[in-house]
Amino acid sequence: KQEVTQIPAALSVPEGENLVLNCSFTDSAIYNLQWFRQDPGKGLTSLLLIQSSQREQTSGRLNASLDKSSGRSTLYIAASQPGDSATYLCASTSGYALNFGKGTSLLVTP
Amino acid sequence: EAGVAQSPRYKIIEKRQSVAFWCNPISGHATLYWYQQILGQGPKLLIQFQNNGVVDDSQLPKDRFSAERLKGVDSTLKIQPAKLEDSAVYLCASKTGGNYEQYFGPGTRLTVT
Numbered sequence: 001k002q003e004v005t006q007i008p009a010a011l012s013v014p015e016g017e018n019l020v021l022n023c024s025f026t027d028s029a030i031y032n033l034q035w036f037r038q039d040p041g042k043g044l045t046s047l048l049l050i051q052s053s054q055r056e057q058t059s060g061r062l063n064a065s066l067d068k069s070s071g072r073s074t075l076y077i078a079a080s081q082p083g084d085s086a087t088y089l090c091a092s093t094s095g096y097a098l099n100f101g102k103g104t105s106l107l108v109t110p
Numbered sequence: 111e112a113g114v115a116q117s118p119r120y121k122i123i124e125k126r127q128s129v130a131f132w133c134n135p136i137s138g139h140a141t142l143y144w145y146q147q148i149l150g151q152g153p154k155l156l157i158q159f160q161n162n163g164v165v166d167d168s169q170l171p172k173d174r175f176s177a178e179r180l181k182g183v184d185s186t187l188k189i190q191p192a193k194l195e196d197s198a199v200y201l202c203a204s205k206t207g208g209n210y211e212q213y214f215g216p217g218t219r220l221t222v223t
Contacts (some may be wrong), residue, residue: 044214100152
């Protein structure tokens with residue numbers, strides 16, 4: 001069974017800093033990896049989807065990388081803003097559905 | 111394009127009562143999922159539908175949970191009878207198929223007292 005781990009569990013940074021969130025998975029035979037954002041009391045918003053044949057995806061200030069051989073993905077957030085405060089979840093697909101990590105709770109302070 | 115719709119948004123019931131949740135996926139999305147998210151955890155798959163057929167329900171507690179997707183569009187998830195440990199957010203998601211993105215609804219927050 002695919003296990004997905006996210007480190008750190010929580011992170012607090014001052015506004016303007018660049019930061020990296022880490023995700024590791026045990027089964028390298030994944031179809032894709034997806035990063036989500038979850039605001040308190042809300043559903044999940046998809047940020048980036050990386051297919052297994054790709055190495056990275058970029059959207060605005062966000063860049064996600066995928067290294068299947070090492071079972072790792074990172075989400076890089078440039079020039080963080082208070083509006084980036086949320087929980088970030090990564091999820092891999094190696095079968096029918098998504099296998100989620102527990103998330104990283106990010107707080108960006110003004 | 112309208113997103114995934116879910117109702118109700120919040121529900122409080124006593125243990126041993128029954129409850130039902132409704133989901134309307136994005137138009138044209140053949141695949142529909144129900145996930146359970148317990149506080150502090152990532153979502154866990156309960157059931158996956160492809161059109162109106164069940165693809166995977168291996169993690170659905172079938173003694174108390176049931177789900178259906180009539181006509182391959184809307185879906186309902188029912189819990190009967192509810193237990194305290196069923197307190198969670200129930201998320202519905204849909205996608206067109208293949209290795210494409212899943213889109214999530216706002217969720218239903220269930221509290222069992």
